[in-house]
Amino acid sequence: MCSNLDRLGTTVVVSSEVRLRKGYSAHGWVRYGKVAGVKIMVSEWWDQEVELLARRTRKQVNSQPVIFETGYGPSGLPHLGTFAEVARTSFVRWAFTKRFPDIPSRLIAFSDDMDGLRSVPENVPNKDMVRLHLGKPLSSVPDPFGIADSFSGHMIGRLKSFLADFGFEPEFYSSSECYYSGAFDAGLLKLLENVEAVKAVVLPTLQPETRVTWSPFLPICEVCGRYTTIVSDYHPQDAQISYACSTEFGGASGCGNTGRVSVRGGKVKVGWKVDWALRWMMLGVDYEMYGKDLIESAVISGKICKALGVEPPVGSFYELFLDEEGHKISKKIGNGISLDEWRSYAPDDSILYFLTKSPKKARKIGRELVGKTTDEFLLLLKQPTADNELLRTMMAATAPGICRKHNWNWSSEFDFSLLVSLVGALGIDDVAAVHSFLRDNPALTLAPQDDAFAFELVQFALRYDRGLRATRLPDAAAHELSIGEIHALETLLQRLGDADFTAADALQTMTYEVGKARDLGLREWFSLLYQALTKNPTGPRLGTLLMLLGRERSEKKLQEFLNSAVKSSEKDEIST
Known part of the structure; x- marks a missing residue:
């Protein structure tokens, strides 16, 4: 309960024991705790x-x-x-x-x-x-x-x-x-x-x-x-x-x-x-x-x-x-992500949501922040507006009809970061094709009322992905695999052949067990898999990503990555 409160700083319904304390949330100093059946009103910084x-x-x-x-x-x-x-x-x-x-x-x-x-x-x-x-x-x-x-x-x-x-x-x-x-x-x-x-x-x-x-x-x-x-x-x-x-x-x-x-x-x-x-x-x-x-x-x-x-x-x-190096952003230099860039990567409403957070905390603004903030904004939209002080304030502080797209509702279970990873993994630079993938994917529930907003989010995700390409590895072979990593990838490919691709938790556990069995550092192992699937070193929960990509796509991406890395290694041996 407290983690959600820290994240959103909104009214919550709690139960059982009474335990109030003062804490610093994303939106300022608040009073929160547990009181049976009573809504605890959070005092926003404004x-x-x-x-x-x-x-x-x-x-x-x-x-x-x-x-x-x-x-x-x-x-x-x-x-x-x-x-x-x-x-x-x-x-x-x-x-x-x-x-x-x-x-x-x-x-x-x-x-x-x-x-x-x-x-x-x-x-x-x-x-x-x-x-x-x-x-x-x-x-x-x-x-x-x-x-x-x-x-x-x-x-x-x-x-x-x-x-x-x-x-x-x-x-x-x-x-x-x-x-x-x-x-x-x-x-x-x-x-x-x-x-x-x-x-x-x-x-x-x-x-x-x-x-x-x-x-x-x-x-x-x-x-x-x-x-x-x-x-x-x-x-x-x-x-x-x-x-x-x-x-x-x-x-x-x-x-x-x-x-x-x-x-x-x-x-x-x-x-x-x-x-x-x-x-x-x-x-x-x-x-x-x-x-x-x-x-x-x-x-x-x-x-x-x-x-x-x-x-x-x-x-x-x-x-x-x-900016991402920790320097103050400047009008004369143009460092840090610009308003135009943010607006090309995510809905305008995500900027407003970001600015509701406490102004008493210094924040680095870069592309990663845009994705994280958009995830939080979508989570916020799952709460009824009538119980949501943040949304009411954002609505009231702006002119009617400007920042109220799609009635500010979102009920689907996937977030923006997952969508960006899917775009990178699919390798499809086409809005309609990615949108169809979302609607037709049996492992993904896209609520009918979210369809128009999802189409817009796909457009943002594609632009976000294009912005990431400059920092991506140029190809799968850019990562020089160790013998242990090669064997782990081969083992994972074998186990995926019999895996249940309707169970994200089971897929998550499987990837964890394969890396652990080969004594690989789990952070490095998961980063390797993200690179293989999306060409980015980080991503959403891996089991969920595999489930949404499906068996055929997942196996194909991992096999191509493995083949490319092995060929690169063989070339290096010949040259030496």
């Missing part, structure tokens, strides 16, 4: 966030909407982490609305498109052209893809497209809109009038050599259009600052110009930590999530808010997504 937000009552008494915000720096292509911040915040917003239905709320997705271009991303075309604009606001850099009106416009457009596909409907704000329109003018004037108070917060956190020239304001040089400027004086009575274009930014050097500009109308922006505080103050933000790497920035931005007489929002950090 409910914990609402508990924190509920203490902030300022807007609840005057009927103003509670503002949820997410932030995106469009310095590179949006990745899963960018999308995740909007999705997770939407889950929290839904939980808040469920608890406080009479309090209105808004979700703002803010893009800092006036951030300066510090480097050229590795995953964009026309790098030489982009390099010419280092140090300029992202909204002033041409689109390297030649589609949008600016570099940031392209990146923001990609994010909007992803969010629309999933049914998320935040209000989109950008720095350029807020600065140029004058929406931030009042806040900028307040910062100018309280420069020393802001410095008192920020300067102690900087290196001594940086403190001398640091300013909350970043003027855009009127000549070269870059942030290669240093503030030389403040003129609060005129709402202006003086500057010299005499430093470096993103590898670009200042042009030597000096000037005096207004802090209003988009002629300046403020640095990151101050900009975050300005945004919170001017938009009235009540809640925002941020990556673990921004915890210190959030603390400083909160102190700046307080120095300006403003209450900072409730903040919540999340752990970072990592």
Whole structure:
């Protein structure tokens, strides 16, 4: 019971003894245990966030909407982490609305498109052209893809497209809109009038050599259009600052110009930590999530808010997504599995399910995770929606009709990983043929109501299998078999001739006994059989795979593997 709870984090029905304890599930801190005939409600992580937000009552008494915000720096292509911040915040917003239905709320997705271009991303075309604009606001850099009106416009457009596909409907704000329109003018004037108070917060956190020239304001040089400027004086009575274009930014050097500009109308922006505080103050933000790497920035931005007489929002950090080597995924590098790749390998709904898991745990995102997550999602779909808090939250947080394909039901007994292994073993790159194999296989029960979804899953499995081919062994002979492995394969082929292919457990036991009798390492032995059957070193339960492939296919695959390995060994002996 506890293992299922850890996996799904949903309501469970338990019986007999009472034993409650606190545990960390995939979805956060929960209370679970056994109580006769009683459903134990699990507290999801978004409910914990609402508990924190509920203490902030300022807007609840005057009927103003509670503002949820997410932030995106469009310095590179949006990745899963960018999308995740909007999705997770939407889950929290839904939980808040469920608890406080009479309090209105808004979700703002803010893009800092006036951030300066510090480097050229590795995953964009026309790098030489982009390099010419280092140090300029992202909204002033041409689109390297030649589609949008600016570099940031392209990146923001990609994010909007992803969010629309999933049914998320935040209000989109950008720095350029807020600065140029004058929406931030009042806040900028307040910062100018309280420069020393802001410095008192920020300067102690900087290196001594940086403190001398640091300013909350970043003027855009009127000549070269870059942030290669240093503030030389403040003129609060005129709402202006003086500057010299005499430093470096993103590898670009200042042009030597000096000037005096207004802090209003988009002629300046403020640095990151101050900009975050300005945004919170001017938009009235009540809640925002941020990556673990921004915890210190959030603390400083909160102190700046307080120095300006403003209450900072409730903040919540999340752990970072990592690539398969354990490195943080980056917009500028494009490492880790991309949203486009995940969507080609598995249903969109599997991404939403993945993002319901606790954000307090760092996770490596790669192709293997996609398969595992899809298996878990199919298992989740076997639970009635009425008793399934996760599905209700996923439905409610997205626009109606977007992520509710096939009524979100699945009752068949096979999962996605098994389907991928079958595709690899069958060697058939045809959706209809694989789908027919599933429907006609006497050892497999495909529920009629799952037929359409199964057809879609076959399409995903075929694309997933194509993605695996680059990492597969080029042929069966790539594994140099030992004498013991050859004899074990010969023995297994003999025993399969009389085996009952309707009994997966018996087939599993048989393969185990054959390997053990030859004193083979069982991990290596099973990996060898997976390679022989699917050309992958891992797979589903071997007895089930053999049963579904049937006697003829199983024997043929194993015999071909054995013959190829023996021929390769003979060639090696001749060459030596």
